[in-house]
Amino acid sequence: MKENRKIKTPNSKLPSITPSGKKDHNFSQLVFEIVRQIPKGRVTSYGAIAQSLGMEKSARMVGWALSNCSNAAPKVPAHRVVNSSGVLSGRHAFKTPTLMQELLEKEGIVVKNNKVIHFKKYFWDPMEEL
DNA sequence: TCACTGACCGAGA
DNA sequence: ATCTCGGCCAGTG
Numbered sequence: 001m002k003e004n005r006k007i008k009t010p011n012s013k014l015p016s017i018t019p020s021g022k023k024d025h026n027f028s029q030l031v032f033e034i035v036r037q038i039p040k041g042r043v044t045s046y047g048a049i050a051q052s053l054g055m056e057k058s059a060r061m062v063g064w065a066l067s068n069c070s071n072a073a074p075k076v077p078a079h080r081v082v083n084s085s086g087v088l089s090g091r092h093a094f095k096t097p098t099l100m101q102e103l104l105e106k107e108g109i110v111v112k113n114n115k116v117i118h119f120k121k122y123f124w125d126p127m128e129e130l
Numbered sequence: 131t132c133a134c135t136g137a138c139c140g141a142g143a
Numbered sequence: 144a145t146c147t148c149g150g151c152c153a154g155t156g
Contacts, residue, residue, distance in 0.1 A: 027153095046138050050151090057151045059138040064153065066137060083138060090137030100137095135155085143147085 027053075028065035032072050034126050038080040041107040042124035043116055045084045052126040059084075067093055079103040086119030 034049050046059040046066075055061065062081075067090075069076040079100045083089045091100040091114065101111045110117040 047140095050138085055151085057139075059151080060136065061138090061152060063137040078137080081137075084140085088137085093137055133156095136153095138151085140150100141148090143145105 027061065028068055028072075031062055031065040032069060032076045034130075035066070035069075035076050035078060035081060036074070037126070037130065038077060038124055040077075041109065041122070043080045043082055043086075043104070043109065043119070043122050044124045044126060045082060047084050048123075048125050048127065049081070052130065063090065066090065077103075080107075080124075082116055082119075086116035088114045088116070 030053055031049060034052060035044075038044055046062040047056070049062045050056055050059045066076070066078050066081060069078050078090065079088075079094070081090065088100050088104075088111065091097050094100050101114070104111055104116070109122055116122065
């Protein structure tokens with residue numbers, strides 16, 4: 001039996017999701033707000049964002065939300081979100097598969113083989129920094 | 131309703 | 144380092 005289920009508390013400084021586990025359709029908006037706060041030249045992961053929303057195991061929903069971010073205004077710097085290994089897993093959702101990397105390099109981040117070099121160094125944790 | 135898919139993640143083999 | 148598996152939850156046919 002697994003009791004290693006660490007229940008994370010949502011970051012109180014962020015807008016909270018509907019209480020009592022009720023699903024809310026503006027989940028995407030919460031994700032966008034966090035992503036918009038990622039400083040230029042820094043990156044974070046889908047899981048870290050999920051954590052700050054109190055949904056540690058729902059990193060997939062973050063990706064799902066971002067796939068819809070083209071419609072959002074103002075624009076969401078989705079290129080600053082990579083997976084927990086620093087891989088640009090979302091690159092195919094951009095206009096061209098290389099755009100994500102180009103945007104990151106424009107901000108001073110080095111990308112090799114679709115992977116962020118010195119990922120830890122550039123990592124921005126919404127849980128701690130917000 | 132069921133089954134499968136995903137811009138994911140952590141643990142094990 | 145690479146691969147597989149179970150878990151997560153919304154959308155799709």
